[in-house]
Amino acid sequence: MLTSDKIRNIGIIAHIDHGKTTLVDAMLKQAGIFRNNEEVIERVLDSFELERERGITILAKNTSIRYNGYKINIVDTPGHADFSGEVERALSMVDGVLLIIDAVDGPMPQTRFVLKKALENKLKAIVVINKIDRPEARLKEVLDAVSELFLDLAVDPSQLDFPVIYTSARNGTATTSPDKPVTNLKPLFDAIVEYVPPPSINDDDFEMMISQLSYDQYMGPLVIGKVKSGRLHPGDDVYIHSKEHQVMLKKVLKLFTFEGLQRVEIDETVVGDIIAIAGIDTHDIGTVVSRKEHITHVDGIKIEEPTIAVQMLVNNSPFSGREGRFFTSRHLSERLKKEIKSNLSLRVTPTDSPDVFDVAGRGELHLSILFETMRREGYEFQVGMPRAILKNIDGKIMEPMEELTIEVTEEYFGKVMEKIGPRKGELIHSHKTPSGLTRLIFSIPSRGIIGLRSELLLETKGNVVMHHQFIKYDTYRGDMPSRKKGVQIAKEQTIAVAYALWFLQERGPLFISPGDKVYGGMIVGIHNKETDLVVNPGKKKHLSNVRAAGSDEAIKLIPPIQLTLEYSLGFIKDDELIEVTPQSIRLRKKVLDHIERKRLKRFAEQEIEGDE
Ligand SMILES: Nc1nc2c(ncn2[C@@H]2O[C@H](COP(=O)(O)OP(=O)(O)OP(=O)(O)O)[C@@H](O)[C@H]2O)c(=O)[nH]1
Numbered sequence: 001m002l003t004s005d006k007i008r009n010i011g012i013i014a015h016i017d018h019g020k021t022t023l024v025d026a027m028l029k030q031a032g033i034f035r036n037n038e039e040v041i042e043r044v045l046d047s048f049e050l051e052r053e054r055g056i057t058i059l060a061k062n063t064s065i066r067y068n069g070y071k072i073n074i075v076d077t078p079g080h081a082d083f084s085g086e087v088e089r090a091l092s093m094v095d096g097v098l099l100i101i102d103a104v105d106g107p108m109p110q111t112r113f114v115l116k117k118a119l120e121n122k123l124k125a126i127v128v129i130n131k132i133d134r135p136e137a138r139l140k141e142v143l144d145a146v147s148e149l150f151l152d153l154a155v156d157p158s159q160l161d162f163p164v165i166y167t168s169a170r171n172g173t174a175t176t177s178p179d180k181p182v183t184n185l186k187p188l189f190d191a192i193v194e195y196v197p198p199p200s201i202n203d204d205d206f207e208m209m210i211s212q213l214s215y216d217q218y219m220g221p222l223v224i225g226k227v228k229s230g231r232l233h234p235g236d237d238v239y240i241h242s243k244e245h246q247v248m249l250k251k252v253l254k255l256f257t258f259e260g261l262q263r264v265e266i267d268e269t270v271v272g273d274i275i276a277i278a279g280i281d282t283h284d285i286g287t288v289v290s291r292k293e294h295i296t297h298v299d300g301i302k303i304e305e306p307t308i309a310v311q312m313l314v315n316n317s318p319f320s321g322r323e324g325r326f327f328t329s330r331h332l333s334e335r336l337k338k339e340i341k342s343n344l345s346l347r348v349t350p351t352d353s354p355d356v357f358d359v360a361g362r363g364e365l366h367l368s369i370l371f372e373t374m375r376r377e378g379y380e381f382q383v384g385m386p387r388a389i390l391k392n393i394d395g396k397i398m399e400p401m402e403e404l405t406i407e408v409t410e411e412y413f414g415k416v417m418e419k420i421g422p423r424k425g426e427l428i429h430s431h432k433t434p435s436g437l438t439r440l441i442f443s444i445p446s447r448g449i450i451g452l453r454s455e456l457l458l459e460t461k462g463n464v465v466m467h468h469q470f471i472k473y474d475t476y477r478g479d480m481p482s483r484k485k486g487v488q489i490a491k492e493q494t495i496a497v498a499y500a501l502w503f504l505q506e507r508g509p510l511f512i513s514p515g516d517k518v519y520g521g522m523i524v525g526i527h528n529k530e531t532d533l534v535v536n537p538g539k540k541k542h543l544s545n546v547r548a549a550g551s552d553e554a555i556k557l558i559p560p561i562q563l564t565l566e567y568s569l570g571f572i573k574d575d576e577l578i579e580v581t582p583q584s585i586r587l588r589k590k591v592l593d594h595i596e597r598k599r600l601k602r603f604a605e606q607e608i609e610g611d612e
């Protein structure tokens with residue numbers, strides 16, 4: 001029978017791509033989770049469709065292994081800074097962390113962030129220097145850099161004494177010292193058992209804070225957390241204590257624990273184990289489940305605040321309701337309400353209009369993953385231009401600032417500087433990486449990062465690695481020049497034809513292809529000049545016998561720009577919107593009517609002149 005002293009709860013934390021999920025694969029394999037002949041996909045915990053497509057972890061996930069009579073509960077977390085809310089949530093369930101560090105790259109911005117959180121939470125950290133199989137690995141320098149980081153971040157001296165394990169997650173090997181031979185992950189498992197403390201126990205009644213929500217197709221909603229005290233059984237009554245001190249009585253239907261990749265039903269909980277409860281619906285993360293009606297306090301989970309906001313609107317384009325299943329204001333409102341229950345660093349604020357919501361998150365990717373998830377679920381909506389969340393601190397306007405790290409080959413150095421300058425980025429530091437790239441570190445306003453990744457990928461033909469990390473609020477850096485180019489706007493509703501596009505592509509890159517349906521006021525391409533241009537992409541050739549340039553044989557269309565959410569968020573201006581449906585991403589002017597739009601623009605210009 002499992003006892004609390006045989007439980008170890010660990011979080012796996014790191015900068016993006018340093019090998020967390022790959023290490024979990026190796027741990028699961030060596031703990032015998034899979035059958036001998038079972039075909040196991042790589043990064044098995046990255047099970048969410050968007051995680052597999054992008055090769056990154058987005059949501060923290062639970063799994064567990066058995067080793068030498070111990071149960072090791074593992075929470076894998078995402079390394080991308082936009083999902084750091086997931087890390088903060090995961091840390092509320094564990095007693096120690098494996099801090100994974102790439103043996104070539106060394107500590108990166110997110111390494112610092114996650115270690116800081118772990119140390120603040122008084123968690124025992126085991127340093128895992130991973131990817132030691134890489135030929136450029138530089139174990140000593142990386143370890144020195146890690147020690148410096150601990151010196152900087154430790155909140156008490158005992159934290160400076162951290163064990164170090166060297167691993168190759170890909171090869172499934174670990175060692176306590178680089179000179180020792182490596183065969184398997186045993187040294188890592190032993191370190192977890194030895195250094196991570198067992199969960200603390202007391203003989204109070206059952207209590208658990210909800211750290212995660214999940215769903216079971218038979219049981220409905222599940223709440224997940226680490227049992228703080230006491231025992232719980234199916235059928236027991238429990239009190240749910242919200243942060244707002246509301247108390248509700250619920251009945252436990254079923255209880256589960258995690259074994260490998262399975263959820264296994266249990267009839268009694270063990271203190272310190274990570275469990276799932278069925279029967280408690282609609283409850284927020286941070287809420288406490290207790291056998292007691294009165295408890296002293298509900299801590300909740302402290303999450304960093306959002307930095308970027310956009311308006312999310314009901315789709316009121318002429319094509320509204322054609323491609324999606326959910327598109328009313330009520331649909332959007334309910335879906336967003338559900339999202340904020342588990343997506344802790346997201347904020348949704350209603351506005352004066354029932355059709356418009358203010359949605360704030362930790363960055364462009366945080367928001368675009370939400371939008372992409374919703375469109376795949378069948379939602380239609382529109383999104384406005386992202387803006388930084390400003391604060392008024394002591395009478396001064398402050399804005400969120402980030403540390404931006406860019407790695408490129410030397411030839412693209414100039415191109416990167418050209419893009420960062422107007423976005424108010426300041427180069428703080430640059431050096432060569434062990435793999436021969438130039439690593440540039442900037443301080444830049446959060447709003448300067450919007451759309452930057454898509455632009456740099458285009459400029460460097462995909463040869464760029466970019467990370468950013470919110471650092472602090474600082475003095476507002478002033479207006480940032482918005483997009484210099486104008487757009488080509490469809491004159492009226494029509495179907496695009498090759499003949500018309502062939503002419504329009506001369507004016508600038510297009511977003512549409514022949515056969516695409518467009519509406520008046522929809523943006524069909526970029527205009528290479530500063531002004532906007534109203535065009536007719538449906539204009540057909542006059543029938544004539546004269547063969548001329550522009551005849552069908554001569555029409556060669558340049559492939560259009562494929563609109564993605566990230567690109568669009570960086571592209572649009574204040575008077576434009578992104579229309580998102582399960583099938584399409586379209587850009588449009590907020591005001592579709594050309595005369596009305598011109599009138600408003602002239603009016604706005606006069607106002608500015610009048611100001612001066
Ligand atoms: N050479 C080498 N590559 C590794 C090793 N571990 C992981 N990788 C590779 O590094 C890349 C990232 O691995 P992941 O396991 O997805 O990294 P992660 O830390 O989970 O990434 P996020 O969850 O997105 O932050 C993949 O291409 C892995 O194959 C290793 O030990 N050696």
Ligand SMILES: [Mg+2]
Binds near residue numbers: 020022057076079
């Ligand atoms: Mg991962």
